[in-house]
Amino acid sequence: MSTATVTGAAGTSTSGAVSLPAADGSWRTVHLHEPRRWEEHPQPYTRRVAFAAAHVVADPYGDNTPGAPARVDWDATLAFRRGLFRHGFGVAEAMDTAQRNMGLDWAAVQELVTRSAAQAQELGARIASGAGTDHAPGATSLGAVREAYLEQVDFVQGTGSQVIVMASRQLAAVAEGEADYRSVLDPVLDRAEEPVILHWLGEMFDPALAGYWGSRDVPTATEAFLRLVHDRADVVDGVKVSLLSAEHEVGLRAALPEGVRLYTGDDFNYPELIRGDGTHHSDALLGAFAAVAPAASAALTALDEGDEEGYDREMAPTLPLSRHLFETPTFHYKTGIAFLSWLTGQQPGFVMVGGMQSARSPVHLARVFELADEARLLPDPELAAHRLRTWLAGAGLTP
Numbered sequence: 001m002s003t004a005t006v007t008g009a010a011g012t013s014t015s016g017a018v019s020l021p022a023a024d025g026s027w028r029t030v031h032l033h034e035p036r037r038w039e040e041h042p043q044p045y046t047r048r049v050a051f052a053a054a055h056v057v058a059d060p061y062g063d064n065t066p067g068a069p070a071r072v073d074w075d076a077t078l079a080f081r082r083g084l085f086r087h088g089f090g091v092a093e094a095m096d097t098a099q100r101n102m103g104l105d106w107a108a109v110q111e112l113v114t115r116s117a118a119q120a121q122e123l124g125a126r127i128a129s130g131a132g133t134d135h136a137p138g139a140t141s142l143g144a145v146r147e148a149y150l151e152q153v154d155f156v157q158g159t160g161s162q163v164i165v166m167a168s169r170q171l172a173a174v175a176e177g178e179a180d181y182r183s184v185l186d187p188v189l190d191r192a193e194e195p196v197i198l199h200w201l202g203e204m205f206d207p208a209l210a211g212y213w214g215s216r217d218v219p220t221a222t223e224a225f226l227r228l229v230h231d232r233a234d235v236v237d238g239v240k241v242s243l244l245s246a247e248h249e250v251g252l253r254a255a256l257p258e259g260v261r262l263y264t265g266d267d268f269n270y271p272e273l274i275r276g277d278g279t280h281h282s283d284a285l286l287g288a289f290a291a292v293a294p295a296a297s298a299a300l301t302a303l304d305e306g307d308e309e310g311y312d313r314e315m316a317p318t319l320p321l322s323r324h325l326f327e328t329p330t331f332h333y334k335t336g337i338a339f340l341s342w343l344t345g346q347q348p349g350f351v352m353v354g355g356m357q358s359a360r361s362p363v364h365l366a367r368v369f370e371l372a373d374e375a376r377l378l379p380d381p382e383l384a385a386h387r388l389r390t391w392l393a394g395a396g397l398t399p
Contacts, residue, residue, distance in 0.1 A: 018385040019399040020366045021392065027399040032385060036376040038294035041088040044126065045300045048274060048281070049238075049261060051128060052089040052289035053097035054081055055337050056104060056112060060349040070099075070108035070353040077112070078119055080290075080346055087297035089289060090126030091116060092164065092240075096205055097287040099334055101169065103354020106135035110155065117159035128197055128285075131156045132166035139170040146184045153191050163192060164240065167201040169208040178214040178224040185228065195237035197263060197285070200225060202243040204330040218248065226255055233257040240265050240285045244330070249273055253280050267326040267333070271299075271315040275308065291325060291337050292318040295375055321371040324364075332359040336368045343369060343384040344377070350391060362395045 019027045044050075057080060058064045062071025081091050093116045094100060094109050104112070113129045120127035133139055136148035145168060156163050165188060175181050189196065203210040213221035229236055238261030241249055246269035253262035263285035264273045273282040289296050295318045302310030325336040335356055342350040351357055369378075369388050378384045392398070 016382075018369075018388060020370055021363055021397050021399070023361075023363050030370055030373070032378075032381040033373050033376050035379050035381055036294075038087075038298060039301075040086045041297045041301055042086050043088060044090070045088055046304050048300055048303065049263070049283040050089050050289065050296070050300060051092040051126070051263065051285040052084045052293060053092040053095045053285060053287040054084060054290050055287075055334055055341065056098045056108075056353060057338075057341070057347040058351045058353045060351050064103070064351060064353045064355060066103075066355045068354075070104050072108055072112065072353065073347065074111075074115060076347045078115060080341065081116055081119065082123070083346065084290065084293055085120070085123055085125040087293045088300065089293060089297070090128065091120060092285050093117070093127055093129040093161065095130045095164065095166070095199075095287070096201065096331075097290060097334060097337065099353055099356065100130060100132065100166070101134050101206065101208075102331070102334070103352065103356055108353070109135075113156060113161060114159050117161040121160055126162075128162035128164050129156045129159070130164045130166040130199070133168040133170045136170060140174060142174055142180055142183055145170045145174060146187055149184065149188045150191055153188055157193050162194065162237070163196040164199055165189075165196050166199045167206070167209050167212055169206070172209050172212055175214060178227070181214055181224065182228065186232070189232050189235045192235050195235050197238050197240050198225075198229065198236055199240045199265075200242065201265075204244060204328070205242055206331060218243070218245075222248070222252060226252070229260060230257050233260055236260050238263050238283065242266070244268050244326075246273060249282060250277065250280070253282060267322050268319075270322070271312070271319055274300075274315075275303070275311060287333060287337065288318070288322040288325065291340050291372075292321060292375065292377060295377060317375040318377075321368070321375055321377070324367055324371055327364075332356070335360040336365065339365050340368055340372055340377075343372065343387055344379055345383055350387075362392055362397050366392065 017031045057073040057076035059071040059073045131152035133148035139145045139148050213224040215221045240263040242265030262282045264282035267288040299311045299314035326333045341347045
C-alpha cells in the first residue's frame, strides 16, 4: 500500500494508518490490513440455512428525524440485499435490524417488503419477512392484536415472501398467560399458507418484550413456547431465538419437533451454535451476518466442504466485531451496522431513519472500524479510513 502522506479532515496521517480515539481522550495509531478478495457464493448452502437480517439505508436528503415518516434510499437498500444474495444468504426482511419499532413505520415496511420480495423472486433468492402488530399501537385487546397480526400476515404472504411471525409489543402488553398467547397465535398460524418462522426476541433487544410467552422465568416461558411449536409443527418451518444464551439455545433445539429448525439469533455465540455439537446444530437468522457477510460466507462454504477447521478459521475473526456491535444496550446494534455499511461504500452517508445514527458514541464506532479492518471486511481500507477521519472530525474528535 502507498505510504504517501495525506491530509484528512481529522488531521494529517500516513496512508495505511489511522488514529483512533479512546474514551479517556487518548489516541492510538493502527495500521490498516490489506483488503481480502472474498469469493462470491450465489447459491444457498447445502449444510445450513442462512438468513441475514438486513438494515435499511436512509435517504440522506430525507427528514429522518425522530418521529418523522421513514424516508428510505431504495436503490442503496435493494443493492445491499443483492450483495447478501451474492454471498449465498437469504434475506430476513423488515425485522428489528431494519428498525421495526425504531423508526421504520408501517407504510415504509409495506414498500420495503414489496420491493425486496419482488427482487428476491426475480433473482431466485430466498426471502422471509416480519409480520407483527406494530402498525396498531392502540391494540389493547387480544382480539385487536389478533386482527393486527392477521393483517400483516396477509400482506406479507401477498408479496410472495415467507412469513416470520414477530414478537409483538402489543401482545406482551395485553396477554396475561400462555392461554392468551395461544388465543392470538393459533389463528395466526391457521392463516399461514406455508410454514412460518416463529421469532422469540429477548428483552435485551426490546425491553417491551420482557415476560414473553407469559412468564419472566425463562424455563417456564420456554415450556409454553415448546408446547405451541409441538402442537403446530406442521406450520412451523423453524424458530428464531434471540436470547443471547448458548446454553438455552442448545437445550431448546434438542427439544424441538423433528423437522423444525432452530435459527440462531445469538450474535454473541453463533459460530459454535451453527457448527453444532455432532448431534444438533443451529441454522442462522442473524443481524450480524449483514455486517460480516463475506467472511460468514467463506465459513459456511468451508462447512459445506466438510472442512470444520476452515469454518472455525473463517468465522473466528467475525465474532469480536459482532460482540462489539451488539454490546449493551444491544438494541442499538443497528447503528454500527449502518456505520459499517457506509465505511464499506455500500451507502452514500451515515444517516438512519429515526435519527438513530446518534445511538452509538464516536469511540464505539471507531472500534467498529478497527474490528472490521482486523477481520479484513473493508474492501477499500483507504476509503473507510477517510470516511472515519471525516466523521470523527465532524463529531469534534481530533488527535
